[in-house]
Amino acid sequence: MSFFHRALLYVVRKRVRSLLLLLICLGVGTLALSGSAIREATQTAQLNVRQALGGVFTLQQNTSDPDQWVTNDVESYGSAAYYGGTPLTEELAARIQEQVPGIKGYNATYTNYTVPVDASGETLTLLDTESSESGLDSLLAGYGDFSSSVATYASTDTRFDSYFAGGYLELVAGRHLTEADTNGALLSQDLAQANGLTLGDTITLRMSNHKASMLGYDPDDTCVEVEIVGLFQSTSKSTAAFSNWSMDNSIFTTLDVVKTARPDMGTESYEKITFYVEDPGQLESITAQVEALPELSDGDFLVTTDNSSVEAVTAPLQNMNRLVSLLILLAVVVGGIVLYLVLASRVRERMGESGIFLSLGFSKGNILAQHLTEALLLAVLAFSLSVPVSGLVAEAAGNQLLDSTLAAPSVSQAPTSSGDGVSLAQSDQYAPQFETQTGLTEIVVTVSPAAIACLFGVGAAILCVAVSLATLPILHRKPREIAAALC
Numbered sequence: 001m002s003f004f005h006r007a008l009l010y011v012v013r014k015r016v017r018s019l020l021l022l023l024i025c026l027g028v029g030t031l032a033l034s035g036s037a038i039r040e041a042t043q044t045a046q047l048n049v050r051q052a053l054g055g056v057f058t059l060q061q062n063t064s065d066p067d068q069w070v071t072n073d074v075e076s077y078g079s080a081a082y083y084g085g086t087p088l089t090e091e092l093a094a095r096i097q098e099q100v101p102g103i104k105g106y107n108a109t110y111t112n113y114t115v116p117v118d119a120s121g122e123t124l125t126l127l128d129t130e131s132s133e134s135g136l137d138s139l140l141a142g143y144g145d146f147s148s149s150v151a152t153y154a155s156t157d158t159r160f161d162s163y164f165a166g167g168y169l170e171l172v173a174g175r176h177l178t179e180a181d182t183n184g185a186l187l188s189q190d191l192a193q194a195n196g197l198t199l200g201d202t203i204t205l206r207m208s209n210h211k212a213s214m215l216g217y218d219p220d221d222t223c224v225e226v227e228i229v230g231l232f233q234s235t236s237k238s239t240a241a242f243s244n245w246s247m248d249n250s251i252f253t254t255l256d257v258v259k260t261a262r263p264d265m266g267t268e269s270y271e272k273i274t275f276y277v278e279d280p281g282q283l284e285s286i287t288a289q290v291e292a293l294p295e296l297s298d299g300d301f302l303v304t305t306d307n308s309s310v311e312a313v314t315a316p317l318q319n320m321n322r323l324v325s326l327l328i329l330l331a332v333v334v335g336g337i338v339l340y341l342v343l344a345s346r347v348r349e350r351m352g353e354s355g356i357f358l359s360l361g362f363s364k365g366n367i368l369a370q371h372l373t374e375a376l377l378l379a380v381l382a383f384s385l386s387v388p389v390s391g392l393v394a395e396a397a398g399n400q401l402l403d404s405t406l407a408a409p410s411v412s413q414a415p416t417s418s419g420d421g422v423s424l425a426q427s428d429q430y431a432p433q434f435e436t437q438t439g440l441t442e443i444v445v446t447v448s449p450a451a452i453a454c455l456f457g458v459g460a461a462i463l464c465v466a467v468s469l470a471t472l473p474i475l476h477r478k479p480r481e482i483a484a485a486l487c
Helices: 003-013 015-054 090-099 130-134 136-148 189-194 209-215 255-261 280-291 308-349 351-359 364-405 449-475 479-486
Strands: 056-061 069-073 079-083 103-117 150-155 169-174 184-188 202-206 224-234 251-253 272-277 301-305 433-435
Touching (some): 003 015, 003 364, 015 364, 056 090, 056 280, 090 272, 136 209, 184 189, 184 202, 202 255, 308 351, 351 449
Parallel strands (some): 150 251, 184 224
Antiparallel strands (some): 056 272, 069 079, 103 202
16 A cells, blocks of 8 residues: 555544644644735835835925025014025926936925905805814904915926825816916815816905905905816815815915915915936936036025835835734744644654554655655645635735724825915914825735745645654654554
8 A cells, every 4th residue: 555545544534633734734824825915915015105105306495595585574464584596497397307317297386375266256165174173263263364265286287296196185077287277276076066166167366355455465456267177185184273274175276376366476486396206216316317417506406305205104014014024934933833743743643553564664764755645635735725715814914904003193294385474374384284195005915826836835845844853753763662662
């Protein structure tokens, strides 16, 4: 009778012992395969996040020269200052993209505050948000229609705006703003619905009456009509100190529109230009090329890279990846030890059987092959069952682990906003702030063929080592020594 036939008969005859070994192999295989699937999913998610957020650098004015600061008196309210050095322009951004390969797009931005008015001349009904619960809205009550002003973002290409590119906002209707637009505007879908507006409708933006009286402007002279070309919605919860400055009430438009509605801007231009590169791995090389351009040789501009948004999103994934790697290691090590102990116990219980086979002339290799075959038959069945089981376990465990790492979400700092000339509104803390975008960290867990092949290969190797170590004490003895030990 061949060793394979003997192994098969033993597995069938000793059902309880076989079931115990099967369950151990199934548990170890499921843990290892589930951990491997989760680990691969988190690594893929990290790569996706870096592709979406990682390849970004910013061009801003170098505001270190005190002689370039311009201060305007605001009557009895004090003064407002802005940096009047070499301005950031669309032309500069276009030249940089043309001269440096690897840049896929850019967006120049400037933030101010305007009052939106519908076609009938009525101020738009703004949305109440959780921001209003802070009680700070009452501070604006004494400033007339200043409480009806909304954050107005001038953009050259909203596809590459940090809110849209970062996944905090998504376009749900219409199109994005581009450099070709002169009077286009994007509104939140909720704000448009609250005021009966839709794509193609027009609204008017102007300076608030309170602000105009402070600076000596006629509000009617600041009116500029814009067409709604797109609607957006938030994908993540945001807060702002004042509900009227929340993201749900914000408007995206062009710099020409903002300058018309806010003539007090003077010679101010864009606050910053954000560039997105095609390959995040080339970010350092591309920024070095940008810094070497003649247009930046005078030191009027600063090139900076900010990985804070990437780190905020990928940190939970990195923590989860380390945890899962540790769990895989523990599963393999502990599983191997348990297998050895179980197999060693089985071999000791069958010492008499091994002695009889040796006395009948069976070789030690033949007996070892029988023990290996028994273990491998059960392992192949257990590992095969662990493939569908691990898929379900990995998905549930992966989501649970990710939820635990995101239990205390951090808050993403909003893009810098400019002051409005009033001491109350000169701090960036009044800009909308979004919770860390966890949508990008969603993991899709699948058991890959490579992981399955690795499980069978590594599992078979561990079993071979465990069986060899377990049978070694028996095979080193002669049949007479085994018989003496049994007496």
